[in-house]
Amino acid sequence: MKFFFKYFFKLVHLVVGPLLLLWDWLTSPKGVQRPAQEQQRIDAETRRLTLYQFRSCPFCIRVRRAIKRHSLNIETRDALRDTVSRQQLLEGGGKIKVPCLKITDAQGNTTWLYESADIIRHLEEQVIPAGAPDRPPVSTPGT
Numbered sequence: 001m002k003f004f005f006k007y008f009f010k011l012v013h014l015v016v017g018p019l020l021l022l023w024d025w026l027t028s029p030k031g032v033q034r035p036a037q038e039q040q041r042i043d044a045e046t047r048r049l050t051l052y053q054f055r056s057c058p059f060c061i062r063v064r065r066a067i068k069r070h071s072l073n074i075e076t077r078d079a080l081r082d083t084v085s086r087q088q089l090l091e092g093g094g095k096i097k098v099p100c101l102k103i104t105d106a107q108g109n110t111t112w113l114y115e116s117a118d119i120i121r122h123l124e125e126q127v128i129p130a131g132a133p134d135r136p137p138v139s140t141p142g143t
C-alpha cells in the first residue's frame with residue numbers, strides 16, 4: 001500500500017507539474033513599469049535576495065509570479081536538481097522546504113524566510129518602496 005501511494009503521488013506530480021508550468025506560462029503576469037531610477041534602486045535591494053525553489057512547486061510558482069508582477073530581479077536557485085543549492089538551503093535555512101528566500105542585510109547577516117505568503121509580504125512591504133504604484137495599500141484594522 002505504501003508502495004502504491006509513493007508511486008501514485010509521483011505520477012500525480014509528474015502530470016500536475018507540467019500542467020501548472022503551462023498554465024503559468026500562458027497566464028504569465030505582466031511586470032509593472034517604473035522609472036529607470038526607481039527600478040535601479042529596487043534592483044540594488046533585490047541583489048541581496050536569493051530564492052531557493054523547485055520549478056514546478058505551486059508555492060514557488062506563486063512567489064515567482066509575484067516577483068514577475070512587481071518586476072523584481074531576484075536570483076533563483078533550483079533546490080531540487082542543483083545539489084549545491086540544495087545543500088546551501090539545508091545548511092542555511094535548516095530544512096529542505098521551498099520556496100525559501102535568503103535575505104542578506106547590509107552587514108552581511110542572512111535570514112532564511114520560508115512560506116510563500118510571508119515571502120510575498122516581505123517583498124511587497126520591505127522591498128517595494130512606499131508610494132510605488134504596485135504596492136498594495138496597508139490595511140488598517142477596523143477601517
Ligand SMILES: N[C@@H](CCC(=O)N[C@@H](CS)C(=O)NCC(=O)O)C(=O)O
Pocket residue numbers: 054057058059096097098099114115116117
Ligand atoms: N505552506 C508552504 C508550503 C511549501 C511546500 O509544501 N513546499 C513543498 C514543495 S511544493 C516542499 O518544500 N516540500 C518538501 C518538504 O516539505 O519536505 C508555502 O506556502 O510555502
